[in-house]
Amino acid sequence: MVILGLSPIVHESAVGLVVDGKLVAAAAEERFSRIKSDGAFPDRALQFVFDKTGLSPADVDHVAYAALPFAKERLRDVVGYARNVAYVAQASDRAATKLAHLLNYTRNLVLHNEWATWGGTQRRIRCELEKWDLAGKMVYVDHHLAHVASAYYTSGLDRCLAVSLDGYGSGQAGSFYLGQGGKLRLLSPIPYPHSLGTFYRRVTQALGYRPNRHEGKIVGLAAFGDPTKLYAEVRARFDLDHEDYYRFKSAADPWFEKRLAAAHAPSDVAAAYQRVLEDVATLFVHKWVRRTGVKDVVCAGGVFANVKLNQRIAEIPEVERLFVFPAMSDGGVGVGAALALQADLRGLEPNRLPHVYLGPSYEEERIGRALAASGLRYRRSDDIETDIVDNLLARKVVARFDGPMEFGPRALGNRSILYPALEPAVNKWLNERLGRTEFMPFAPVSLDERATELYENVEAVRHTAQFMTVTTDCTPKMRAESPAAVHVDGTARPQLVKAEINPSLYKVLKLYERRTGIPTLINTSYNMHEEPIVCAPEDALRAFRDGRLEVLAIGNYLVQSSEAA
Ligand SMILES: [Fe+2]
Secondary structure, eight states, X not given: OEEEEEOOBTBSOEEEEEETTEEEEEEEHHHHHOOTTOOSXXXXXXXXXXXXXXXXXXXXXXXXXXXXXXXXXXXXXXXXXXXXXXXXXXXXXXHHHHHHHHHHHHHHHHTOHHHHHTSHHHHHHHHHHHHTTOGGGEEEOOHHXXXXXXXXXXXXXXXXXXXXXXXXXXXXXXXXXXXXXXXEEEEEEEETTOOHHHHHHHHHHHTTSOTTTOHHHHHHHHTTSOTHHHHHHHHTTEEOOOSSOOEETTTTOSSHHHHHHHHSOHHHHHHHHHHHHHHHHHHHHHHHHHHHTOOEEEEESGGGGOHHHHHHHHTSTTOOEEEEOSSOSGGGHHHHHHHHHHHHHHOOOOOOOOOOOOSOOOOHHHHHHHHHHHTOOEEEOSOHHHHHHHHHXXXXXXEEEOSSOOSSSOOOSSEEEEEESOOTTHHHHHXXXXXXXXXXXXXXXXXXXXXXXXXXXXXXXXXXXXXXXXXXXXXXXXXXXXXXXXXXXXXXXXXXXXXXXXXXXXXXXXXHHHHHSXXXXXXXESOOTTOOOOOSHHHHHHHHHHTTOSEEEETTEEEEOTTTO
């Protein structure tokens, strides 16, 4: 059975192809269009999944779309709104705050784009699918079921708590499910507007960053602040005296974050929001872990892009293993919809996702042509990994482009920039060169076989740490050897590499370790400021020039900038 999974066409549109329950190809439209978080209909990504698999639209049995039909979604919105009005009326909060919340919530509901256009987005999707002869095959899947399915069916864990948390989807802001024997059973939805995604998005915006894009910067900034200064005030917005889910009082109050941001240091505001987010989410995950007696937790939804939150969940005493779907945001929810539909129609056991190298790859001949047209100096290498390590030891920044592109937000060695993790100063000068502002240091990539020497409590997150989805505390050895990859709070967000998953990256790390004794490098994504990660060889060559990088190892070719030569 061939199921095409489609993310909502709002932001991060993406597609994935599931063949007989196995994810065989997936990519986001932004990588092809070169527009960050592109929400256009994913024509280019669709073409890619067909090109890669040799299948055609006629071979597709169903198109799983991670949303409910228009009328059903709006009905949930209205029911949620009515319940929230009743809840807010009795909640313990200041009257002015309640009023501000209700007025803004009412306004947002009435002005909701889907109301205004009466289902315009869904009509547009059908229209676009018609062009591919796929409109008749469309099946709607609840957004949060799709999120938890993405995590459950790729975790390899048979019995676990499956949690989704995001801003909004299908009238809800999250859900708790129990995954068991290949089936997902809803324990409790988290109705909108009780949204931790919205909570964090609002502070991102109030601190002057782009919502739905720069939340990761707030996570990094938080480590520099004092969480205790504003904790009580921010925490008081939540009502935690329930067993099913937290209530977010006056969630749509438009002034709260703005007032805090105007009066306090950004790092203290970020620190309080981060701590409250961690405490609220972890408290309810813990409650459900105790109620169900499960030992494993799997997560998806945009809130789980928060790597520090994920560490806190992994540290819940009863939790033995945590898995976060690598494309945890809405870019991955289409894949989840496809997996949920497969499970519904044919049954599906959870299988351990081996890797996310699911995107396009390019033949040597195509790379050679792009190089010849670039005017850059290059040569073919007989041993590209040794050349990479020689350059790293000479303290050159090495961009690496190789094999299939990663699916999801992280570059995992095939579209990455590598550098030794020895001097913390690299975070400043390399980010400046790439036109980025970051508060988190670059992330480390380490040999999997050295994980327990470098990262604390890593067994609980060993699978998910293949995908850079969680931070861990660093051991003294890691802090001493690779200080550039350790944050001020002593944590890092590792990628663990095994030989059988990425042989070339493994070989680079192994050679580097042999010559330095250190099994870790810095791995940051290969892209320029606010651009998507590079996809094709031409993107890599352009970013190489724009970033004034020193060395590019593209396939088996080595390119050196004229300044570095
Ligand atoms: Fe979502």
